[in-house]
Amino acid sequence: MGSFLKTFAFSCVLVSVFASSYAQNCSSTSFNSNIIYSTCVTLPVQNSFLHWNYHQSNHTADIAFRHTGVTASQWVAWALNLNARGMLGSQALVAYTNSSGLVEAFTAPVTNYNALQRGTLSFNVRGLTAERLSNSDMNIYATLELPTGRTSFNHLWQIGPVSGDTLNAHPQNSANTNSVGTVDFSTAQTTSTGGSSGGSRQRRRNVSSSHL
Numbered sequence: 703m704g705s706f707l708k709t710f711a712f713s714c715v716l717v718s719v720f721a722s723s724y725a726q727n728c729s730s731t732s733f734n735s736n737i738i739y740s741t742c743v744t745l746p747v748q749n750s751f752l753h754w755n756y757h758q759s760n761h762t763a764d765i766a767f768r769h770t771g772v773t774a775s776q777w778v779a780w781a782l783n784l785n786a787r788g789m790l791g792s793q794a795l796v797a798y799t800n801s802s803g804l805v806e807a808f809t810a811p812v813t814n815y816n817a818l819q820r821g822t823l824s825f826n827v828r829g830l831t832a833e834r835l836s837n838s839d840m841n842i843y844a845t846l847e848l849p850t851g852r853t854s855f856n857h858l859w860q861i862g863p864v865s866g867d868t869l870n871a872h873p874q875n876s877a878n879t880n881s882v883g884t885v886d887f888s889t890a891q892t893t894s895t896g897g898s899s900g901g902s903r904q905r906r907r908n909v910s911s912s913h914l
């Protein structure tokens with residue numbers, strides 16, 4: 703009985719630790735010294751999060767895509783698809799740890815199922831950077847000049863294996879095939895097929911001291 707009570711008390715401590723780490727909000731998230739994102743959503747699969755600030759005046763969105771638990775042998779990508787739901791035609795931001803051991807980010811308009819080829823997207827992207835933190839979070843940062851006349855888009859996100867500087871095809875399990883949904887930058891609404899989404903989560907970290 704005594705040991706049951708101890709176990710129970712210990713569990714309560716763990717629960718409150720987890721509860722407090724989820725209770726904080728987007729606007730207090732600090733990714734780096736300069737940018738605080740006012741909106742964030744927990745994506746329904748792949749342990750990923752999208753944070754952003756939408757500026758109505760110039761129709762831009764400053765985004766941070768965060769994928770947790772990424773190894774140095776994996777690529778991650780986040781994309782908007784302006785005209786369709788799936789991968790083909792999507793406009794992707796991609797990051798991986800290259801053979802020099804440095805995180806490299808590039809844009810890739812996805813035109814086939816075989817390769818993520820570098821190229822310019824159908825909308826302008828500024829300030830694209832990425833980093834992989836010592837806690838294995840991979841973050842992609844960019845400012846998107848959103849296509850005119852709309853704030854709602856299909857979006858998708860992905861993770862796959864890297865060998866050397868070759869980004870190989872992602873697995874086909876459910877977490878990798880359900881990673882699509884919609885995002886409305888003006889309202890913070892997201893939907894997905896993969897289950898419920900939304901909510902916010904905040905974790906404060908010292909980005910400047912944890913670059914790899």
Ligand SMILES: *[C@@H]1O[C@H](CO)[C@@H](O)[C@H](O)[C@H]1NC(C)=O
Nearest residue numbers: 725726727728729730731904
């Ligand atoms: C979110 O955090 C910010 C900064 O700490 C605070 O000013 C704001 O009131 C919080 N909002 C909510 C809904 O808790």
Ligand SMILES: *[C@@H]1O[C@H](CO)[C@@H](O)[C@H](O)[C@H]1NC(C)=O
Nearest residue numbers: 757758759760761762828845
């Ligand atoms: C867009 O407008 C916001 C808010 O006025 C401003 O902070 C930001 O620098 C602008 N972005 C661009 C790319 O002009």
Ligand SMILES: *[C@@H]1O[C@H](CO)[C@@H](O)[C@H](O)[C@H]1NC(C)=O
Nearest residue numbers: 800801802804805806807867
């Ligand atoms: C790795 O990425 C860094 C930063 O983008 C770049 O300077 C370097 O040339 C890349 N190395 C290779 C092998 O592509």
Ligand SMILES: *[C@@H]1O[C@H](CO)[C@@H](O)[C@H](O)[C@H]1NC(C)=O
Nearest residue numbers: 906907908909910911912913
């Ligand atoms: C964050 O990193 C900076 C630069 O390395 C350091 O001066 C500062 O003390 C760190 N802050 C925390 C809270 O770790």
